[in-house]
Amino acid sequence: MTITEETAPLSNYQRIGGAASVRAAVALFYDKVLADPEVAGYFTNVDMAEQRRHLALMLTVVLGGPNEYNGRGLAEAHQPLGIPAEHYARVGGHLTETLTELGVPADVIADVAGVLRQVQEQVVAAGSGR
Template sequence: MTIYDEIGGAEAVSAAVERFYERVLADPELAPYFEGVDVARLKGHQRLFIAVAIGGPERYVGRSMGEAHARLNIAPAHFDLVVGRLVDTLTALGVPAATIDTIGGALAPLKAEIAPDGEALAS
């Protein structure tokens, strides 16, 4: 059984993405990254990415994480904040700690691609 199946499949991933973006968009340090962004479209990409990352049946054929985030100049600390918001979301949804650790382990290597010593957005 995959993590995707363990947490409840597409329905659970969708719920997690919705709650995750509520947290991210409410964070004054992270919200500026999303100004002018089609958040509904972004949520679709995020659902697909997470589903694939945790063993779902979908296939991700989008841009690499580095390409998708290059123009944003994401600060490493902001990458960590986003991961923290995801952990908070999954914890609030009752996802077991071991599963959250596995998901975090899958995300950790992406930091170098997404936030390669990026400059923080001016607040």
């Protein structure tokens, strides 16, 4: 490489350690969610191995990693569940707490929180407040 060549900045995905770090975050996140009686019921009849895989793929995209997600859209997957804004916020809090515990840089956590705000209306049931 010459001095005039620029290197691309690392994506948030690369900064946190890539696929292994995303898998660790997803595992800890679902441990928290499934232990929370307020929101665990959403996952009663869910194939959690598949759910974890889907979230890992989605979180990878959010963090700027490779886009290999080919599942349902957020609204299609979540609107039938009637999720109120307070449960959405609670789950988002579990994700933020997970990323903080794993030592993810604050700016990356802020970026993820921004995406959560952007997609909230796709997940929260219409008319449940924001």
